[in-house]
Amino acid sequence: MSLRTSDGSPVTGAPVGGTTDQRLVTRKRKNFLGRQPLGLLFSAPYVIYVLGVLAFPLGYAVYISFHDYFFTAPGVQVDRPFVGLDNYITVLTDPAVQRSFANIGVFLVINVPLTVGLSLVLANALNRVTKLKTFFRVSYYVPYVTASVAVVGVWLFLFQQNGLVNAVLGPLAPNPSWLVNSWLAMPTVALFVTWKQLGFFILLYLAALQNIPDELYESASVDGANKRVQFWNITVPGVRSASVLVTLLATITGANLFTEPYLLTGGGGPDGASTSPVFLMYQMGILQGNPDVAAALGVVLVIGVLLIALIQKRLVGGKED
Amino acid sequence: MSTLNKAAAPNDKNHGSNSAGRGPGRLLGGRRTEGSGKGSEPASGVEKRRNLGAGGFVLLAVGAFVFLFPFYYMFIGSLQTSPDTSVAGAFPNPANITGENYSNINNSINLLQGLVNSGIFTGGVIFFTVVFGLLVGYALAQMQFRGKGLVFGMMLLVQMIPFQLLLIPLYVMIVRDYGLADTYLGMILPFAINSTAVFVFRQYFMQLPSTLFEAARIDGASELRILWQIAIPLVKPAIVTAILLTFIGPWNEFLWPFLVTKDQSIQPLAVSLANYISNIAATASNPFGAILAGACVLAAPAVALFIFFQRQFISTNIGSSVKG
The missing domain is CATH 1.10.3720.10 (MetI-like)
Structure with missing residues (x-):
């Protein structure tokens, strides 16, 4: 359409020279599509992608969750009646779903504090270390950049009944072993995810630590505050906004849990002790052919995460937010 | 132009x-x-703060071990003829090394x-x-x-x-x-x-x-x-x-x-x-x-x-x- 008109050189015909800048600006203001309407064309592929592949499915998920939806062959027109909250009731009354949410609760209670604490302490030490700094930084993010599937393999090996971990623990080894013990399966998964993601959160904290002015530490040490006091009174409050972000992202990661229970505990075993909501979505929606119920579960899960995130923001963010 | x-x-x-x-x-x-x-350390004023105690260094080292060990173990394990899960198995054992696992997985x-x-x-x-x-x-x-x-x-x-x-x-x-x-x-x-x-x-x-x-x-x-x-x-x-x-x-x-x-x-x-x-x-x-x-x-x-x-x-x- 009108994009064509100023394609290429929007300023063609304007006298060349520095002083004409002002006139140029006013002239181009008149253009309805802006000074470089070509920008619309440049943005178009991205906008189409976002609308088609992300925004539309988002609405579609909500639509599916309120209808009696089932899979059909492509192009077949069938009646998919509106069923109101039926799918939500099915989801919320399903004991397996309740179990999976409880599992995620256990996961978050272990994973989130551990992640926040360890990544802050390690980032703080990493920020001060002068020797081997690059080595430490790289070794911390190696698990983060490696595929879950690959590291799951070695964790299975380490934590199996006769694995190295139990060999080291000797008589202290749990029985039944970690991943087949209904009390320990979920905590082990939480530990795995903490280990896997920690490098990313360390990098986030490292970035936040750069924003704390050195003068604060200097004047604190002049005043005789020791390292511990400095850590609690300067570092921790100084990275509060990063802590909010880390808490939030760790929670979202936890809610997205799929690969780990699928592979580490053979699909959420033992006896559903480590099933996750996303795993149930896969099971109900795709294996059992109930996409409507699965979509409702997805919506419930996202609302749950949002609520938790709001509470966390209050708790971690303090009064300033 | x-x-x-x-x-x-x-x-x-x-x-x-x-x-x-x-x-x-x-x-x-x-x-x-x-x-x-990176590369050039910031100005001298930071010196005091950068001074990481031995405890901190040990912490970092333990952390690095925990992060890297599974990768090392992954590699060692992939070379073992028969899985050795004892503590000794974490060290390379020339008698127990093979490339067979790679061809086995490649067949599947x-x-x-x-x-x-x-x-x-x-x-x-x-x-x-x-x-x-x-x-x-x-x-x-x-x-x-x-x-x-x-x-x-x-x-x-x-x-x-x-x-x-x-x-x-x-x-x-x-x-x-x-x-x-x-x-x-x-x-x-x-x-x-x-x-x-x-x-x-x-x-x-x-x-x-x-x-x-x-x-x-x-x-x-x-x-x-x-x-x-x-x-x-x-x-x-x-x-x-x-x-x-x-x-x-x-x-x-x-x-x-x-x-x-x-x-x-x-x-x-x-x-x-x-x-x-x-x-x-x-x-x-x-x-x-x-x-x-x-x-x-x-x-x-x-x-x-x-x-x-x-x-x-x-x-x-x-x-x-x-x-x-």
Whole structure:
């Protein structure tokens, strides 16, 4: 359409020279599509992608969750009646779903504090270390950049009944072993995810630590505050906004849990002790052919995460937010 | 053309000095400092604070051990003829070393084909991200057009959409409606343009002085040519960062390609290895050896890439990767 008109050189015909800048600006203001309407064309592929592949499915998920939806062959027109909250009731009354949410609760209670604490302490030490700094930084993010599937393999090996971990623990080894013990399966998964993601959160904290002015530490040490006091009174409050972000992202990661229970505990075993909501979505929606119920579960899960995130923001963010 | 080059030259210098001080834009909130401080330690005033006690160093070392040991153990385990899970088994034992696990896993899943599939999946995502991301990133940073604010807001919002909500509708659309099951396109589509990378591009383009682009426009250069000949050469580091950031997603992604591929000849390595772990491993003679051999093959490219480009992968650059 009108994009064509100023394609290429929007300023063609304007006298060349520095002083004409002002006139140029006013002239181009008149253009309805802006000074470089070509920008619309440049943005178009991205906008189409976002609308088609992300925004539309988002609405579609909500639509599916309120209808009696089932899979059909492509192009077949069938009646998919509106069923109101039926799918939500099915989801919320399903004991397996309740179990999976409880599992995620256990996961978050272990994973989130551990992640926040360890990544802050390690980032703080990493920020001060002068020797081997690059080595430490790289070794911390190696698990983060490696595929879950690959590291799951070695964790299975380490934590199996006769694995190295139990060999080291000797008589202290749990029985039944970690991943087949209904009390320990979920905590082990939480530990795995903490280990896997920690490098990313360390990098986030490292970035936040750069924003704390050195003068604060200097004047604190002049005043005789020791390292511990400095850590609690300067570092921790100084990275509060990063802590909010880390808490939030760790929670979202936890809610997205799929690969780990699928592979580490053979699909959420033992006896559903480590099933996750996303795993149930896969099971109900795709294996059992109930996409409507699965979509409702997805919506419930996202609302749950949002609520938790709001509470966390209050708790971690303090009064300033 | 000659003016165009002249305009670019002084600004090239300008950009160099700018990036050290200002970093890629205000939104990243000065996160640049960590990266630019690399190599040369900051001024002497920091000395006191930087002084990490022995306890802290031990902590870091223990941490590094915990992070690296599983990788070492993965490699050692992949070479063992029979799995030795005793403490002694953590050390290489010449009598118990074999390359057989690699050929065993290769007989069950075609490792090379898996790597190629992972490569096509990842490469496709990187291709779309770089091509379309550079276009929209440049437009958002250096062009004035109607709806720009809307596009920018959209880019920020999109990063907060949780994937689990899209799982079912995307599956319905891509697999059922469009019939893209067992195709590379079906795998790539949901990840095609990484919004975090778009954000990184925009931040870097923002740093470039707008007078540079005004000058080129006055010279009559088309926007596409300005982007290709002036803007892109100035943001090469951003492209490396964006490629690294984007790489992690599809290379390690399991759930989505697992859902859309049933045909082993098109499965990325992560999916075929996972299927091996959950289905076939039980029947193998040395299942862990084979699993760990596959895991090494899957992990090696990513680990090598990130060690090689570690300078580009610093907190600065990933600080914004808020992907749910």
